[in-house]
Amino acid sequence: MTETKITARNVDVFYGQKQAIDNVSIDIDDGMVTAFIGPSGCGKSTFLRSLNRMNDTIADARVTGEIRLDGEDVYAASMDPVALRARVGMVFQKPNPFPKSIFENIAYGPRIHGLVQNKTDLDEVVEKSLVKAGLWEEVKDRLHDAGTALSGGQQQRLCIARAIAVSPEVILMDEPCSALDPIATARIEELIDELKDNFAIVIVTHSMQQAARVSQRTAFFHLGNLVEYGETSQVFTAPRNEKTKDYITGRYG
Amino acid sequence: MILTGVLLAVVGLGLVGWFAARGRARLLYTGRGSMHSMPSYHGWHMALWIIVPALLAWMAWSFMMPGLVDGAVLASPAAAQFPPDAMSRAAILSEARTVASNPNAAVFNPLSATLAEPMRAAQQRFGLIGGLIVLIVALAGGGYGLTRVRAGFPARTQVERAVLGVLLLASLMAILTTFGIVASLLFEAGLFFKDVSPIAFLTGTHWAPGNAGGENISDNFGAVPLFWGTIYIGAIIAMLVAIPLGLMSAIYLTQYASSKVRKLLKPMLEILAGIPTVVYGYFAALSVAPMMRDFAASIGMANPSTESALAAGMVMGVMIIPFVSSMADDSLAAVPRAMSDGSLALGATRSETIKRVLLPAALPGIVAGVMLAISRAIGETMIVVMAAGAAARLSLNPFDSMTTVTYQIVQLLTGDQEFNSPKTLSAFALGLVLFIVTLILNIIALRVVKRFREAYE
Numbered sequence: 001m002t003e004t005k006i007t008a009r010n011v012d013v014f015y016g017q018k019q020a021i022d023n024v025s026i027d028i029d030d031g032m033v034t035a036f037i038g039p040s041g042c043g044k045s046t047f048l049r050s051l052n053r054m055n056d057t058i059a060d061a062r063v064t065g066e067i068r069l070d071g072e073d074v075y076a077a078s079m080d081p082v083a084l085r086a087r088v089g090m091v092f093q094k095p096n097p098f099p100k101s102i103f104e105n106i107a108y109g110p111r112i113h114g115l116v117q118n119k120t121d122l123d124e125v126v127e128k129s130l131v132k133a134g135l136w137e138e139v140k141d142r143l144h145d146a147g148t149a150l151s152g153g154q155q156q157r158l159c160i161a162r163a164i165a166v167s168p169e170v171i172l173m174d175e176p177c178s179a180l181d182p183i184a185t186a187r188i189e190e191l192i193d194e195l196k197d198n199f200a201i202v203i204v205t206h207s208m209q210q211a212a213r214v215s216q217r218t219a220f221f222h223l224g225n226l227v228e229y230g231e232t233s234q235v236f237t238a239p240r241n242e243k244t245k246d247y248i249t250g251r252y253g
Numbered sequence: 254m255i256l257t258g259v260l261l262a263v264v265g266l267g268l269v270g271w272f273a274a275r276g277r278a279r280l281l282y283t284g285r286g287s288m289h290s291m292p293s294y295h296g297w298h299m300a301l302w303i304i305v306p307a308l309l310a311w312m313a314w315s316f317m318m319p320g321l322v323d324g325a326v327l328a329s330p331a332a333a334q335f336p337p338d339a340m341s342r343a344a345i346l347s348e349a350r351t352v353a354s355n356p357n358a359a360v361f362n363p364l365s366a367t368l369a370e371p372m373r374a375a376q377q378r379f380g381l382i383g384g385l386i387v388l389i390v391a392l393a394g395g396g397y398g399l400t401r402v403r404a405g406f407p408a409r410t411q412v413e414r415a416v417l418g419v420l421l422l423a424s425l426m427a428i429l430t431t432f433g434i435v436a437s438l439l440f441e442a443g444l445f446f447k448d449v450s451p452i453a454f455l456t457g458t459h460w461a462p463g464n465a466g467g468e469n470i471s472d473n474f475g476a477v478p479l480f481w482g483t484i485y486i487g488a489i490i491a492m493l494v495a496i497p498l499g500l501m502s503a504i505y506l507t508q509y510a511s512s513k514v515r516k517l518l519k520p521m522l523e524i525l526a527g528i529p530t531v532v533y534g535y536f537a538a539l540s541v542a543p544m545m546r547d548f549a550a551s552i553g554m555a556n557p558s559t560e561s562a563l564a565a566g567m568v569m570g571v572m573i574i575p576f577v578s579s580m581a582d583d584s585l586a587a588v589p590r591a592m593s594d595g596s597l598a599l600g601a602t603r604s605e606t607i608k609r610v611l612l613p614a615a616l617p618g619i620v621a622g623v624m625l626a627i628s629r630a631i632g633e634t635m636i637v638v639m640a641a642g643a644a645a646r647l648s649l650n651p652f653d654s655m656t657t658v659t660y661q662i663v664q665l666l667t668g669d670q671e672f673n674s675p676k677t678l679s680a681f682a683l684g685l686v687l688f689i690v691t692l693i694l695n696i697i698a699l700r701v702v703k704r705f706r707e708a709y710e
Contacts, residue, residue, distance in 0.1 A: 057597060059512065086600030096591035099614045108609065109599040159595070166599055 005030040005170060005200040006051060011065035013046050013055065020046045022224040023065075028170075028217075033192060033201045035215035035232065037208060039247065042221040044204045048172050051202065052088035053081045069170070086113055089163035093175040095155035097147035097162075102139050105147040105158055106130065109166035125165055133161035134191050153184025160191065164199075171195065173203040177210065189214050208248055212236050220244045255380035256318075256387075260311060263391045267304040270395045274299030277402045290409035295401075298408040301415055302398035307391035314383040325375040326368055438688060441681035448675045449474045454682060460645035462665065462676040474679055476686070478645040482655035483687075486566040486641060487630035490651060494570025495626060499577025500619065506578070507585045508607055519582075526575035530635040537568035537640035549652040560642030563651035569636050573626045580622020584615040584705065617705040621698040628694035632687060634659040658683045 006028040013021035021043045028034050036044035046055070053074065055061040067074040074084060086109075097105050106126040109115075116122045126143070130136040135157045139150070147158055156176060163171055173192070177185040192201060192214050205211050211218055211232065218235040220228045220243070228235060228244045239245040275296035282288055290298075323346055348365035351358045353372040401408065446454070449471045457475020502522065506515050542564035549557035588611050596606040612619075642654025643664065665680035 052598065054594065054598060057594070082600050082602050084600075085598055090598035092591055092594060092598075094591055096589070096595040098592065098595065098610050108596070108601075112599070112601050112605050112609070162595075162599065 002029040002031055004028070005070065007066075007068045008047075008051075009066040009068075011047070011050065011063065011067060013043070013050050014062045014064075015046075015058070016060040020224055021050070024221075024224075024226045026219060026226060026229055028200060028202060030169075030200045031197060032216040033196045033203060033214050034217040034219065035211035036202065036204045036219050036221060037206075037211050037247075038221035038227075040206070043224040044219075044221045045174050047221070048174055048202060048204050051170070051172060052085050052090055054085075054090065056081055086166050087168055088170040088172060089166065089168035091156070091159050091163055091171065091173045091176045094179050095152055095159050097150070097155050097158050099146070099148055101144045102130075102147045102150070102158060103143040105162050106165045109162060113166055115166065129161040129165040132164050132195070133157045134187065134194075135161055151184070153180050153187055156180060156184070156188060157191065160188075160195075164195075168199065170200045170202065173201065175204050175206060178206060185210070208236070220247065222247070255377075255384045256311065256315060259384040259387050260308075263304060263307045263311070263387060266307075266391050266395060267300040270303045270398060271296040271300040274398060274402050277399070278408075281402070281404050288404045289407050290412075294408040294412050295406075297412045298401065299395065299398035301412065302394040302401075303391050304394075305415075306394040307387050310390040311383075311387045314386060318379050318383060321379050322372065322375045325379070326371050329368075329371040329375075435688070438681055438685045441678055442685040444673070445675060445678035445682045449679070449682075454679075455686075458647060460661075462661075462679050470675060474675070476658075476679075476683065478647045479656060479658050479661055479683065480686075481647050482562065482637075482641070482645070483631050483657040483659070485651075485655060486562050486637060486657055487569060487633065488627045490563060490566025491570035491573055491630045492623065492627060494567050495573040495577050495630075496623060498570075499574045499622075499626075500581050502574070503578045503581035503585060504607060507582055508603065508611070522575050522578060525572065528572070530572065530633060531639075533568050533572050534635035534639035537564050537636050541568055542640050545652060554652060557652050558642065558654045560640055560654040561652045562641055562655040565637050565639075565641035566651070568640065569630050569633055572633070572636070573630055576626040576629060577619075577622050580625065581615070581619045584618025584622070585611055587618065587705075588614045617701050621701040621705070624694045624698040624701075628691040628698075631657075632659060632691055634663060638663055658687050662687075 004027045006026075008024060008026045008028075011021055011024045012019060024047060036048060038044050049055045050063045051067060051074070053063075055063060063075060069084070069087065073079060098108065100108070103126055106129050107122055110122060110125050116125055127136060127140075130139065135154060138154060139145075139158075147155065150158060156179075160171075160176075177188050180188065189210065192203065195201060196216075203211075203214065215232045218230065218232040219226055220235065220239075220241070222243055228239060228241045230240075235244065236248055239248060275292045278288065278290075278292035278295035282292055326346065326349065327342075345362050345365045345368065348362060349368040349372045352365060352369040353376060356369070453471035454474050454476055456477060457472065458477045459472060459475045460478050461473045502518075506519060506522075510518065538560075542559055542561060545561050545564045545567075546557045546559050549561070592610055592614060593606050596610045597603070601609070637657045637660045641657060641660060643656050643660065644654045645656050645661075646653060648655065662680045662683050665677060665683075
């Protein structure tokens with residue numbers, strides 16, 4: 001039994017005069033991984049960033065239509081983007097740990113949101129987040145080393161742990177493995193699979209194999225349109241749309 | 254006189270040579286690949302061969318000629334009754350030189366008038382000889398250059414090497430000048446420290462170079478009050494103004510301001526850096542200082558002085574704002590966008606992101622900016638000359654008048670002065686201290702900035 005976490009209806013996104021997303025409607029379910037695939041520039045990252053209003057930070061970006069998280073309008077005047085982003089976490093393409101210690105990187109979110117009252121609780125949150133992100137065993141003896149001193153794959157898991165630490169409901173991942181080697185990628189993919197039981201995960205990826213491996217649902221974007229959306233197995237084995245078929249068989253893109 | 258004309262002639266010859274060589278090379282040019290270098294390079298090669306050796310000869314001759322002229326004049330019969338000591342001989346010769354070029358000049362020593370005629374004759378003679386030598390060198394250079402106009406001759410490589418030499422010379426010029434300045438500072442300061450002990454200079458608290466003399470000369474050259482005034486005005490009061498204002502304006506401009514506001518405000522802020530310091534100086538002296546005095550009087554201070562460390566320091570702080578703010582601006586902009594995105598995506602507000610992520614990340618750059626600003630502030634002169642006063646005083650009260658190293662240097666070196674007195678020489682010792690301190694500040698700041706840049710490459 002799955003329930004819908006995010007519903008988007010007739011969403012358009014503009015950068016200045018340029019339309020990046022054209023009339024997209026989609027339901028994203030809880031407890032599973034939804035993959036956005038499509039050629040570069042198709043708008044999949046833009047759409048992802050509109051789910052937690054990260055597009056607000058770009059001066060001339062404009063979003064119209066309706067996006068609801070658990071039925072609440074994300075773009076309503078009453079919705080505080082700060083509170084929204086605490087519920088909808090994000091992991092970026094390039095690992096971006098803060099120039100602080102590993103511990104401080106994780107503790108950052110819980111501190112600013114006042115989630116913990118004392119040091120013991122904070123230690124516990126940090127440990128739990130690192131354990132969930134599969135990083136604890138590697139870093140437990142050097143929590144106070146710089147986060148930037150870790151390897152690329154470890155940095156990305158640190159960023160995932162950092163996102164988990166504020167207990168979000170949804171985690172958005174924008175090509176989280178594109179800067180990593182195959183071994184680190186496999187590690188992250190395993191992690192995504194483990195995390196899906198507790199979070200709704202949306203992942204943008206350029207790798208169709210990755211989408212096929214980690215996701216249960218796949219959405220194919222092309223030129224700002226949502227071309228096809230369905231069960232991953234169906235999209236990859238029996239695409240209904242010609243363009244989807246061309247893309248996944250590698251005819252273009 | 255003749256030599257100046259010769260110089261013009263050499264340049265003219267160079268021009269002729271340029272056209273001649275290019276023309277000749279053009280005749281040789283029969284199509285792509287037929288010559289190593291394009292004809293205009295042959296022109297330049299030729300012109301350089303005419304001008305550069307001739308110029309060197311000209312310089313050598315100009316250097317030698319006064320000696321030759323003087324020798325000839327001294328050998329003339331009119332010089333038979335010359336006084337034997339070198340100093341008065343030099344004085345008479347220099348007077349004769351003036352009379353030779355300007356017959357109406359007033360003559361102090363009648364002997365020099367009689368020497369004017371032989372002097373003029375000798376100048377003519379040696380000028381003519383020199384001019385001929387220079388012309389011969391130019392023609393010889395040209396002749397050699399002309400023989401090089403051949404299809405296979407690498408004129409381009411040679412000309413480019415010459416250009417390289419010029420560029421190298423230009424870059425060495427600034428460095429050599431700096432070395433010259435340092436050498437003269439060291440030399441003069443060395444003379445000063447022969448009379449005054451460095452320890453007394455660096456640790457003494459009594460500064461009165463005016464009544465220096467006699468036995469305990471060192472007692473009047475205690476520079477600590479000057480150092481204190483410099484630090485108090487430039488590194489404390491000015492920074493208390495410049496750091497918060499500069500930093501806050503940088504944060505506003507990089508993080509909050511819309512691009513329209515930024516485009517308007519940033520150039521306006523940079524105009525502050527272009528105002529001549531003397532303008533700041535009289536603003537400090539005429540507007541701020543009286544205000545500070547009235548304020549001091551209103552809070553109950555007895556006899557506050559018009560000149561105060563506070564007025565000078567505050568205006569200096571305003572002057573420094575653009576430095577701090579543009580350095581802070583650069584370092585905030587150098588923090589990758591991914592960093593602030595990461596923080597915002599965790600639900601941090603913009604101000605939390607700035608406070609906890611951006612500022613710590615940009616801190617090294619900001620610190621470096623502050624250090625450069627301090628080194629600039631303690632070297633600043635006009636504001637303190639006009640607004641800080643002349644009293645060498647060790648005081649914590651910002652309403653007191655104080656003096657700085659730069660102000661004292663101005664005092665010591667303007668007006669009537671005798672060289673080689675400790676009073677005058679102390680200016681060089683002060684300058685040396687100032688130079689060393691600002692040099693250290695600059696080196697540290699540049700290192701910090703460099704390491705900071707590397708961290709984000």
